[in-house]
Amino acid sequence: MARTLLDKVWEAHTVRTLPSGQTQLLIGLHLIHEVTTPQAFQMLKELKLTVRMPERTFGTLDHIIPTADQTRPYADPLAEDMAAHMYKNTKEFGLPLFDMASGRQGIVHVIGPELGLSQPGMTIACGDSHTSTHGAVGAIAFGIGTTQVRDVLATQCLAMAKPKLRQVRVDGALAKGVYAKDVILAIIGTLGVKGGVGYAYEYAGPIIERMTMEERLTVCNMSIEGGARCGYVNPDATTIEYLRGRPYTPAGAAFDRAAAWWKTMATEPGAKFDDVARLDGAAIEPVVTWGINPGMSVGVSQRIPSPDSQPEPERPTFHEALAHMGFEAGQPIKGAKIDVAFVGSCTNGRLSDLRIAAEVAKKGKVAKHVRALIVPGSQQVARAAEAEGLHEIFQAAGFQWRKAGCSMCLGMNDDKLQGREMSASSSNRNFIGRQGSPTGRTLLMSPAMVAAAAITGVVTDVREILR
């Protein structure tokens, strides 16, 4: 019987079936960062356990680090404390840490693929829900909680139930000005924020197949926002070329052997899925969220829907969203005034994202009332962007050029919304309070759309600027 990538990866990593019926699954790559690990290391010490496979664990600093002045000790004593724990714990347990001095520091989901750590056919875990990102290279990658981080540290395994599999096919071709971010926002808008619960998503179809690796990373990143614990794209020529020559991928003849194995892990033709969903990619226009979860979105030319158009149980959340955002049902999203523009995060903080944003930034200057931040996803992204002069384009247009980190995606550092500020953001979550202010408001959109909003000061159809 034809098998899926999920079947093959699951089988290859099964240690045993647990009495609970779950699988004891070996984790091939464990990525750690400063926020969800200190408690796990603490528990490990209390249990007098060591890290089972230290060579399969890699750390970085991303969530709390300042993106303006990174000299230590950090101005925020709590951030300094978290960083210090990360240094101490990785040293004590003999784990590599990509810190500022390494030149490889960055958001955990940016550096994994970038360094070639994340590879097809692997199982990957990290104490962070956007671990789904790494599925773009053809891995089964999921976010875990801190106690599970302890499990992976201590046993290199997780107790997991195998998810069902839904193939999400995006057919047709994307229009100009429509990007991977719009595709995933459209998928979530269609299938809902809980549509993927219990499922892994296999993204397929001509649009996904034509995507670059960076675009696929954007799509897989937000699987979790659609409720799916993980999402992946089958490894193909794009995957192999992306991984060639990366610091942690094999070199020479070993690379060819690796590539041959990677290809064998892809879903076979005729494989069965528990469900198949189809989207017409040609119908997708630039998407903007208007509400308080990533499923509450509309095309930029559309109007904010009325709660009455929703099934009864959804209506209270809709009313709450309208009240929080200060929007009226029926209002066009285009023209909504913004105060802050943020390009960055593990969704859209890669070089191609910055290139697109820079292309738009060239067309104007940041509106007077807007504070605009560009935060590269990693030191490598920052260096590559600077080599191309992107930072100068941004600065000339009035954007702030920052150092790599999670930054305003979740506002755990100084980059926060103030009060009710409205943010146009290339990140992945528009939850109430997400960007650092309990009353702050977030509009999710593609980096091109964020840059367009930055220069016009309002939600704008980027296609009108790029025309």
Add this chain to the structure above:
Amino acid sequence: MSTNFKRRQVSGRGIPLPGNDIDTDRIIPARFLKAVTFEGMGEHAFEDARKQNPEHPFNQKAYQGASVLVVGQNFGCGSSREHAPQALMRWGIRAIVGGSFGEIFFGNCVMLGIPCLVASQADVEWLQKAIARAPQQPVTVDVETQEVRFGDRIIKATVSDGPRNQLVGGTWDSTAVLLEAGAAIEATARRLPYVVGY
């Protein structure tokens, strides 16, 4: 494994929290993640929501000391932060009944020995209202028989076999269970081309 790990049933006063899609950012705002221990996390459960709404159930006197949380659909969606169930647990929550749960949140709860049971929309709403009317009356969440009892009413509330067995059998302390595999872990790793070298 000692018997106190077994979560056959949880009994205590209830606290209703109406609303769907309550994400983990709402349960514990990100700024409280800047801590290297989970201690004190309970005080910050729903902090922003509580500040904005003095009527928030977690603010109400009647519900202080409650241990069974009753929620709507998709509770605990969003960020994987274990700080969310930790905050609830440290506030005093021992079991959750709801319409549905975010998957990572659900898993994190199991790992803390907090059962999350799924009931129908109608039953959840009934239970929330019933608790609001009689906050002193205990709610019993029976994990083993998959039902919730309140007064003389019994509602069906399910939890899938795997986690139920872990909770009832007291094997939700996953590290101990996983370690039992012993050398089979390394043996599995040695079968993987990327571990041994392509």
